[in-house]
Amino acid sequence: MPEQLRAPTPASGAEAAPASAAAPTRRAVIRTVAATGGAAATVAFLAACTGDAGDDGATDAVPAEPVELPVAEVPVGGGAVLTAHHLVVTQPTSGDYRAFSAICTHQGCPVSSVEDRGVYCACHSSYFDIASGNPVAGPATTALTSAPVALDGETLVIG
Ligand code: FES
Helix, strand or coil, rough: CCEEEECCCCCCCCCCCCCCCCCCCCCCCCCCCCCCCCCCECCCCCCCCCCCCCCCCCCCCCCCCCEEEEHHCCCCCCCEEHHHCCCEEEEEEECCCEECCEECCCCEECCEEECEEEEECCCCEEEEECCCCCCEEEECCCCEEECCEECCCCEEECC
């Protein structure tokens, strides 16, 4: 059973994620395509059982199936964008992991990266706080929707 982590602080316009995560019955396998050091990293991965890119068009922050990500892919003070699953996972402080929908609340573009200023949407240059998902710059006025995240050994389980 994964260890439960602190849930993100609910923000205005954002729904709090459920506090518990059931043991996944089928888990996605992660393949790291790109990850960089520092405060930003972008990670893409494929679902092992389906062989597809995982792009189901969903915009909900909670994936249909739990998604696994090695903790090493999420730098302290930064995060990783999981493009195929429309998720962004952050680590505002050491050991404190958060997950959000990667769909920008301004006009629905996928966020592109995690920068020093926060989760970045390149469509119109909105930034979101990596701890709360709240908008901090740009035209977005609503927080990113949070998703449950739990730690299972050296693996993060989102959903
Ligand atoms: S859609 Fe993200 S800033 Fe406009």
